[in-house]
Amino acid sequence: MHKRTAHRWQLTLIMLVGVFVAVGSFWLVQVVNQAGQDEQGDPYRNEPDYIIDRFSLVRMNQAGKPAYIISGDKLTHRPVDDASDIEKPFVHSLSGEQPPMQMHAQSALIDQGNTRVQLSGKVDVLRPATAQAPVLHLTTPTLTVYPDEERMETAAAVALQLGQSSATGLGMKANNATREVQLGGRGQLLLPPRAAQ
Numbered sequence: 001m002h003k004r005t006a007h008r009w010q011l012t013l014i015m016l017v018g019v020f021v022a023v024g025s026f027w028l029v030q031v032v033n034q035a036g037q038d039e040q041g042d043p044y045r046n047e048p049d050y051i052i053d054r055f056s057l058v059r060m061n062q063a064g065k066p067a068y069i070i071s072g073d074k075l076t077h078r079p080v081d082d083a084s085d086i087e088k089p090f091v092h093s094l095s096g097e098q099p100p101m102q103m104h105a106q107s108a109l110i111d112q113g114n115t116r117v118q119l120s121g122k123v124d125v126l127r128p129a130t131a132q133a134p135v136l137h138l139t140t141p142t143l144t145v146y147p148d149e150e151r152m153e154t155a156a157a158v159a160l161q162l163g164q165s166s167a168t169g170l171g172m173k174a175n176n177a178t179r180e181v182q183l184g185g186r187g188q189l190l191l192p193p194r195a196a197q
Contacts, residue, residue: 049079059114059147068093068147070117072108083111091117091145093176101127101136101176103145117145125152133179134163140172150176158183164192 052075061067073088089108093101106121123143127136139159145152151174158172160181170185 046078046080048076051076061148066094070108070110081111082113083109085109089117089119091119091147093147093150099127099130099133099176101125103143105143115146115148117147119143119145123154127176129163135161137161138172138174152176158187166190 054073055075056069056071057075058069059067069090069092070086071090071092072086074086076085078084086108087106089103089105091101091103091108093103103119103123103125105119105123108120109118110116111118120142123138123140125136125138125143127133129135137160140154141156143152143154143156153171153173155171158169160167160169160172160183162181167183167187167189169183169187172181172183174181
């Protein structure tokens with residue numbers, strides 16, 4: 001009789017472990033399914049939360065003065081990545097120490113906490129001539145601008161005109177604060193002849 005009781009205890013213990021494993025497996029399947037449904041559950045997750053037609057946005061510097069203005073035909077903001085798409089953007093730099101720059105393109109993406117503007121489609125940059133610097137005109141298919149840092153860069157083909165001089169290259173890095181421009185890849189540089197003295 002003692003062997004029979006011991007056998008029943010073993011059988012009961014095995015059955016209890018089996019029940020706990022079954023309940024645990026069921027719970028784990030439910031958790032995994034719920035996580036998958038949460039990811040796919042909201043089909044409108046990437047829908048814009050606001051759209052503005054014919055807008056103008058002024059970004060202030062740390063001194064409280066306007067640093068640059070971004071305007072365009074239409075701004076569409078997506079909350080999922082806090083990015084904004086712009087149709088026909090116009091960026092106007094208002095740096096007090098350096099000559100202002102104007103940038104046009106067909107479209108733009110503003111992301112990374114509104115610190116990066118990715119212009120694309122017939123990008124045209126113009127810095128008018130001043131007493132200190134000649135006119136600068138730049139064209140490229142795409143351009144990434146960091147307005148707070150007054151710098152821009154691209155890996156695409158670039159055509160640059162600085163006064164009477166012109167240059168082409170593949171890729172560019174420019175800093176308006178230091179007035180430095182680096183062209184990459186193979187290119188061409190045309191300098192006008194020096195005036196006779």
